[in-house]
Amino acid sequence: MASSEAQYESDDGMDEFMDKFKTQRYKNGFTENNWEEEFNKVPMFMKTAPEEIDPKVYPELACLQAIIHDEDRPPEEQAKSLKDEGNAFFKEKNYQKAILSYTAGLKKKCGDQELDTVLLTNRAAAHFHLGNMRSALNDATAAKKINPDHLKAVVRGVQCCVELRMFAEAIRWCDEGLKAHPTDKKLQELRAVADKHKRAAERDARKAKAKEKKMHSEKEALLAAIKARGIKLLQSVQPRRRGSDSEDEDEGSSAAISQLSLDGLSSQEVTGAQVSLDEQGSLHWPVLFLYPEHQQSDFISAFCENNCFIDHLAVMFGEELPPWDTDRKYHPQNLQLYFEDEQKETLYQVNPETSLLKVLQHKRFFVKAGTPSFIALVNGSSFGKQFLTGKKIQGL
Incomplete structure (x- = not known):
């Protein structure tokens, strides 16, 4: 009987507690705003492990880690x-x-x-x-x-x-x-x-090797053709020694000139073109024309060595003249061509009726960076006269 009374007392106490619970808010309970964050601190409900485990923030996880x-x-x-x-x-x-x-x-x-x-x-x-x-x-x-x-x-x-x-x-x-x-x-x-x-991979390696071998053979043939023509490739410009005007000493500076290496044919990196040898055995050069009066230039990617300069000038300055030639002075028959010998500080005048090969074979012509370059001036123009003032001029 006593136990039944105690049970009743206990039940009465629970009823009293529940009544109190309904009227007073539980201070440590989760809120609608933080319940997800609080659940994520419980190891069982974590979606991802935290980067650093702070015992104050994650006491349960820190305890588990200590056990592990x-x-x-x-x-x-x-x-x-x-x-x-x-x-x-x-x-x-x-x-x-x-x-x-x-x-x-x-x-x-x-x-x-x-x-x-x-x-x-x-x-x-x-x-x-x-x-x-x-x-x-x-x-x-x-x-x-x-x-x-x-x-x-x-x-x-x-x-x-x-x-x-x-x-x-x-x-x-x-x-x-x-x-x-x-x-x-x-x-x-x-x-x-x-x-x-x-x-x-083995197939690609064989193809690459065959391609490399072919390119090497083509380079060797190209090098032999350049050497046979006596064309000089300028590797680097050596400063001219003062007091030295003899032809022998100038030719002696040929340590800078290569007839045996294609290192001097570096124009492809700059212009996208390089000297080539066709099936008939003719060389085709990338050639640069400079017009200092207007700070303009023309680039011919494949100038056949057997062609004359006038052939290309007739195309570049034919019926339609360039827009920068506002005075309409640049006619093929009205142009003077020169190449520069930097070592001797001399300009050599080129006859437009001359072939490219003949000019390249000149003893003072050096192919720089794989691209022969020429200066074009209007014959008798005031700019041309001023440009040539004080410069050594020689004919071929």
Whole structure:
């Protein structure tokens, strides 16, 4: 009877508590504004792990972490907990943190080879997803060294080799793995992929080698043609020594002149054109015409050595004159052509009826940067007279 009365008293007390609860707000309860934030602090309901674990903000998580990393536990247990932690990060695609956890687990040196193999293989996977192929391959190699038949380590190693374009090595990994797992479809597929890439790479290498050989032969033929004509390629401009006017000494500066190297034919990088040799054995040069009076220029990408200057001038200044020639003075028959000898500080006048080859063979003409250049002035113009004042002028 007494117990029944006590029960009733208890029930009466609960009723009193509930009545009080209805009239007074619970001070520590979640609000409509903060309930999601508060739930995210509870380990069971967390969507993502925080970057830093502050015990004041995440007391439950800090407690769990302390249990996981309890140094009093055996190294094997600690390593396994770190592996599980890394796996959790991996599932969240937080590969950087996964790597840190796997690395911490390996540092425990627990002595369990199977666990170490898994840690290495998992870390290799994390590195792989971050694009760290070399690190991933190193981990897969280390795992394979501990357990040569570990399928995941072998597969990861093959994938890394393929990404690193080490196709022969990928095939070797596959062949070794298939000895232990002869029916594994993943290894069979990877081997087929690696073999296909290997064949393609070998084919591309053969094509590149053949192309390089052809280009080398063409360059040698081009070089021989330039040398046979006595054309000089200017590698660098040597300063002229004062008090030296002799032809012999000027020719002696030919250390700057190359007839044996195509290094002086660098015009392709600047103009997109370069001297070429056609099937008939004729050279075609990129040629630059300069008009200093108007600070203008013309560029001919392929001037055949057998053509005369007047042939091109008739095209450039034919029926339609350039817009910058407002005075309409630049007619083919009204132009004077010169090339400059920088070493002797001399201008050589060129007859427009002369072929390009004859000019290039002149003893004082040096092809600079692979592009012969010429100055064009209007005959008798005031600018032309002023431009030529004080300069040494010679004919061919």
